[in-house]
Amino acid sequence: MRTSTQLSGITVGEVLGKSLPGIVTAVTDEWIEVGPDRVIETLQWLLNSDEFDAIQLSNLTAVDRHTHIEVVYHLQSLDLNHQLVVKTRTHGMDPAVVQSAYSVYKGALLQEREVYDLMGVRFEGHPDLRRLFLWDGFPGHPLRKDFLGMPGRITSGLEGFPFEDKDKPIRPINQENVEAGVAYVVTGETDESKTGTDLSEDRG
Numbered sequence: 001m002r003t004s005t006q007l008s009g010i011t012v013g014e015v016l017g018k019s020l021p022g023i024v025t026a027v028t029d030e031w032i033e034v035g036p037d038r039v040i041e042t043l044q045w046l047l048n049s050d051e052f053d054a055i056q057l058s059n060l061t062a063v064d065r066h067t068h069i070e071v072v073y074h075l076q077s078l079d080l081n082h083q084l085v086v087k088t089r090t091h092g093m094d095p096a097v098v099q100s101a102y103s104v105y106k107g108a109l110l111q112e113r114e115v116y117d118l119m120g121v122r123f124e125g126h127p128d129l130r131r132l133f134l135w136d137g138f139p140g141h142p143l144r145k146d147f148l149g150m151p152g153r154i155t156s157g158l159e160g161f162p163f164e165d166k167d168k169p170i171r172p173i174n175q176e177n178v179e180a181g182v183a184y185v186v187t188g189e190t191d192e193s194k195t196g197t198d199l200s201e202d203r204g
Contacts, residue, residue, distance in 0.1 A: 004076065004081050004082060004083050005083070006082070006084070006085075008029050009032045009084070009085065010027055010028070010029055012046075012052065012084050013027035015049075015052075016042070016046070019045060020041065020042070023041065023042060026087075031086065032087070033086075033088060034086065035088065036071075036088045036090055036091065036099060039073075039098055039099040039101060040099050040101070040125075043073065043075070043086070043101055043104040043105065046075060052075075052084065053077035053079055053080050054075035054077055055076070055077055055078060056075065056077075056107070057073060057075060057105035057107045057108055057111070058074045058083065059073075059111070060072070060101065060108055061074075062115045062119045062143075064143070064145045065089070066146075068090045068092060068096070069089065069096045069119055069121050070087055071087065071090075071098050072085065072087050093120075093144075094120075096119075096121045097122045098122075098124070099123070099124050100112055100125040100129075109128070110132060112126050113126075113128070113129065113131070114133070116129055116132075117131040117133055117134055117141070118133070118142055118143040119144060120140075120144060
């Protein structure tokens with residue numbers, strides 16, 4: 001089984017920079033970085049390039065750097081059996097905005113929704129940018145490093161989970177959330193909540 005080759009960021013940056021002068025803002029042996037307003041241009045060029053043939057977006061993720069969010073794109077050529085890494089950074093934390101990669105890679109659809117949900121990055125041009133795992137109104141973005149220090153002394157805990165017994169007492173650690181008016185509200189019940197082992201007794 002062949003192992004995919006990781007291309008040097010320096011090599012990628014030199015070639016990309018010759019075709020699109022000034023587009024590379026930083027480079028290391030492992031990755032290149034471009035501005036948040038030039039993401040589409042960069043990804044499209046790497047996709048169309050015969051030398052790089054970056055046909056697949058293998059992974060899209062993000063890193064909280066305290067003052068900005070770093071968005072990371074792992075691209076791969078299946079025919080040439082190599083991969084490369086592109087980064088961009090937001091201009092701040094609120095708002096944290098970069099161009100959506102969806103127009104280049106349709107596989108970015110759910111990956112960008114995940115990053116928006118958990119890290120709060122807004123992807124301009126995304127056709128359906130909404131939370132993927134959490135619900136509308138959830139306070140904050142739980143993978144940010146400042147999540148536990150949200151304004152208003154709101155903690156990350158919840159009063160309960162969907163379909164738990166509403167008669168059970170509120171977890172003591174989350175009492176401040178309830179007093180702040182952000183307690184979780186149970187919206188319904190299902191037959192599934194009444195069958196099987198009752199795990200609601202041990203709620204921490």
